[in-house]
Amino acid sequence: xxxxxxxxxxxxxxxxxxxxxxxxxxxxxxxxxxxxxxxxxxxxxxxxxxxxxxxxxxxxxxxxxxxxxxxxxxxxxxxxxxxxxxxxxxxxxxxxxxxxxxxxxxxxxxxxxxxxxxxxxxxxxxxxxxxxxxxxxxxxxxxxxxxxxxxxxxxxxxxxxxxxxxxxxxxxxxxxxxxxxxxxxxxxxxxxxxxxxxxxxxxxxxxxxxxxxxxxxxxxxxxxxxxxxxxxxxxxxxxxxxxxxxxxxxxxxxxxxxxxxxxxxxxxxxxxxxxxxxxxxxxxxxxxxxxxxxxxxxxxxxxxxxxxxxxxxxxxxxxxxxxxxxxxxxxxxxxxxx
Numbered sequence: 001x002x003x004x005x006x007x008x009x010x011x012x013x014x015x016x017x018x019x020x021x022x023x024x025x026x027x028x029x030x031x032x033x034x035x036x037x038x039x040x041x042x043x044x045x046x047x048x049x050x051x052x053x054x055x056x057x058x059x060x061x062x063x064x065x066x067x068x069x070x071x072x073x074x075x076x077x078x079x080x081x082x083x084x085x086x087x088x089x090x091x092x093x094x095x096x097x098x099x100x101x102x103x104x105x106x107x108x109x110x111x112x113x114x115x116x117x118x119x120x121x122x123x124x125x126x127x128x129x130x131x132x133x134x135x136x137x138x139x140x141x142x143x144x145x146x147x148x149x150x151x152x153x154x155x156x157x158x159x160x161x162x163x164x165x166x167x168x169x170x171x172x173x174x175x176x177x178x179x180x181x182x183x184x185x186x187x188x189x190x191x192x193x194x195x196x197x198x199x200x201x202x203x204x205x206x207x208x209x210x211x212x213x214x215x216x217x218x219x220x221x222x223x224x225x226x227x228x229x230x231x232x233x234x235x236x237x238x239x240x241x242x243x244x245x246x247x248x249x250x251x252x253x254x255x256x257x258x259x260x261x262x263x264x265x266x267x268x269x270x271x272x273x274x275x276x277x278x279x280x281x282x283x284x285x286x287x288x289x290x291x292x293x294x295x296x297x298x299x300x301x302x303x304x305x306x307x308x309x310x311x312x313x314x315x316x317x318x319x320x321x322x323x324x325x326x327x328x329x330x331x332x333x334x335x336x337x338x
Contacts, residue, residue: 003031005038008076008099012106019058019110022241025264030237031105033245036268038098040248040276041112041235045101048114049080049092049122051230056108059239065113069093074103080119084228085313094119110237113230116186117179124179125186126285129231130161130193131224132171135206137216143171144255146197146205146218151251153196157290162281165259167238167246170218172231174278178285181292184316187225189288191307192295194220209308210324223310234278237264248278 001012015028034041052066068090069079077100079091092115095101104112116125130150132143147163150173154161161173177186194207197220206217224231232238234248247262247270262270298304306319321328 001028003035003102005035005099005102006097008097010099010102010106012102017058019055019108020241020243020264021058021060023243023264025243027105027108029264030110031102033237033264033268034101034105034235035098037235037271037276038101040271040279041101041233042095042098043276043279043282044234045095045112045114047078047080047094047096047118047120049082049094049117049119050115050233051092051113052104052107052109053111053113053232054108055110055239059110059241059243063239066107066109067092070107077103078119080122082115082117082122082228085226110239112233112236114233115230116225121179123183124181125183125225126177126179128159128175128177128186128190128288129224130173130175130190131166131221131231132173133219133221134169135211135214135217135219138218140169140171140259142204142218143169146201146220147171147173147254149197149200149205150193153193153200157193157294159286159291160284162248162278163251163254164234164246164248164278165244165257165262167232167236167240167244167262168259171254172246174281175286176281176284178287181288183225183227185288185292187222188295188306189291190220190222190225192291192298194222195298195304196294207307212324212326222307226309226313228312229310235267248276250277 001015003010012031017027055063078094080094081089081091083089116127132146134143159175161175163173166172197205206214207220208214232246234246236246238244243264245262245267308320308322
């Protein structure tokens with residue numbers, strides 16, 4: 001089947017292949033969905049190096065992440081070179097047209113993972129991404145409570161966030177920033193914001209990297225701002241039997257919705273009626289001085305320095321040990337994943 005998207009024609013092979021058995025959604029249904037929300041999705045992906053999460057056999061089959069652009073990439077889809085913590089490089093696709101989203105959908109891509117940078121400058125993030133991840137014993141309602149506190153903290157720092165569902169149990173809040181700070185500085189700002197949330201409600205929020213220390217709380221996953229960590233884009237389809245999607249929200253909606261309200265079938269109607277409710281995010285750009293001053297004050301007054309990086313990252317000066325606390329107490333030296 002051939003689909004016309006703008007001035008492009010995108011070929012869709014095996015359009016009747018079932019991707020979501022529980023609901024009967026096919027590859028064609030996925031492609032039509034991406035067409036329906038295409039401009040909003042492009043706003044989230046435009047010029048960003050993007051990793052593709054592919055499900056060639058649907059959500060009940062195996063999946064994989066494709067970071068490097070496929071060899072059969074059309075010449076009209078540009079790429080951006082990004083560097084990994086290891087020092088190696090890769091050229092990732094950087095969508096500039098809705099047709100690029102459809103082209104990736106033909107490869108079985110359901111979830112798009114854009115970097116928080118643009119291809120013209122891949123060393124300086126232009127978004128803070130704050131991931132509110134409910135741990136076992138907590139749910140979406142708890143992420144909503146944490147998001148309300150987060151909104152207050154951001155406003156106190158002169159920042160504005162745009163919330164969206166993760167497509168699962170959590171919430172993501174994005175803050176557009178001027179591309180003037182490095183990944184370590186942006187990550188430091190998120191750590192400071194997370195710690196302020198902990199101070200305001202220590203029974204609800206945690207920044208503890210090790211799972212054994214988090215408890216039943218909402219984890220602020222600050223390492224989502226580390227280099228080579230990405231968050232599913234707005235409008236991405238998630239690996240959920242109900243075909244939920246990551247839905248951009250207005251702040252007044254956050255306390256009124258459930259993740260299951262937004263899926264492959266319902267989102268096109270919402271988009272047709274409301275448009276991209278995060279469209280104005282592209283017009284804003286905030287500064288990090290206040291957040292970084294909060295980080296400096298934490299270090300100066302409370303001796304709160306850096307927190308552990310993910311295990312694949314090189315060791316950073318001043319970083320705490322990556323040994324799991326219970327293992328450290330037994331004298332172990334290995335660094336299992338968090």
